Amino acid sequence: MCRNIHALHNFEPRATDDEIDAAALQYVRKISGTNRPSRANQEAFDHAVAEIAHATRHLLADLVTTAPPKDREVEAAKHRERSARRFATA
Template sequence: MCRNIHTLHNFEPAASSDEVHAAALQYVRKISGTTKPSKANAEAFDRAVAEIAHLTQHLLDDLVTTAPPKNREEEAAKLKERSARRFAAA
């Protein structure tokens, strides 16, 4: 599950709120051990996702770097290549 959480810092354009929310959702799914909570836990699950997304956005807004922004397409190509090498060996 956590393989879907990607680096969100230092991209141009900056990470969207949808990307931040998706990362928060994946994190909560991983630590809770469920992809869909029961009705009894849905409110706590949704609240955790919202709070983590909010804090993540604050973190991304506050981080400072001197490195040039990364290109999303180049980073995606690197991940694809790494995945192809990894699974070609199997």
């Protein structure tokens, strides 16, 4: 999984449209192998991002869980700590 795509399900507050769009963009960039499509491919690229964002919104709306929602700040702190350990200099 691409490191820039993060879980969006079961958070409080819920994932924003911007977060969903950013995840869709990262996904399309990853599978297309390009950060910036050529003019010839721009329309297909943008369409793919919109379709994936649309499907993601439906997925997040339909998922069910009994687990309590995760706190965004707590999860962000865990990610920062893990990153600090991973990239710490000896």
